[in-house]
Amino acid sequence: MFERFTQGARDVVSGAVGYAARAGEPRITEEHLLMALLDARGRTVSSVFASLGTAGLREQVAGALADARRRGGMSQADTEALAGLGIDVDAIVGRIEEEHGHGALAAGGGPVRALRRSFTPGAKETLRIALRTAVTHRERHLGDEHLLLALIERGGVAADALAACGVSYEDVERVLRGGGQQGDGLPAAV
Template structure:
């Protein structure tokens, strides 16, 4: 599969591995993919993110990802579902942190460097969606723009963080491809 990745997409995956390493996490998550996308420069995804104003919201995005990690990786949809059952997640997290310390729900990992880090099911699904997106646009290679589209399409914590900055699938698609595939504002990038 990785032979179809552009250099930009490979850099995102490598960057995600770096984020997992620095966090002492044994698996690569979609949040790691998002952080690596934010680091990209001179690619279609980085240009789309800049055009949507995301680069000025980097701190907000990282804060949203940290908050989700603090909540045990639960997305906004998960939080709302629990609220519908009468469970206040902030209260639960607060009580757990009182008893066990700050960040108690965040997965704690030994600082072990793995030679090969597996992907979480969410990160695997993101790659599957990215491949499907590339095929739908009749692109021969999978670029970082397909990874960005997959992250916002899939939902979950990374999509929630992007949505908090006003980034939706439709907005990314519009910036990348305009009204029709090939019509995009970024076709020359």
């Protein structure tokens, strides 16, 4: 599958591996992929983000991801589902942090020496969705834009973080297919 990746998509995957390594995490997550997408410069996704007028998006997303890690990686949908059952996740997290310190539920726990980091099941599913998206659009290569669409479509913490910043699947599709907000001139077929 990797041979079908554009250079932009390869750079995102490499960037995600770097994020996992710097965080001391043995596995590459969807959140690592998202942060690498936000760091992309001169790529399709950077043009999409600019078209959507999402200045400061990286900082907002990083904050939303940190909040999710503080909740033990729970998505907003998970938190709301538990609230519907009368379970206040924020109260539980607060109690745990009182006892064990701020960020006690956050993943990680020191340096991990991994020669080769693997992808979490969620990250693998994101790559599968990205490939399916490229095939659906009859494109021969998988680009960074397909990774972005896949992260949003899959749902979860990364999608929640983007949604909280006003980035939706429909908006990204519109920009990619030539209907950008500012007449940005992005190619209709990426």
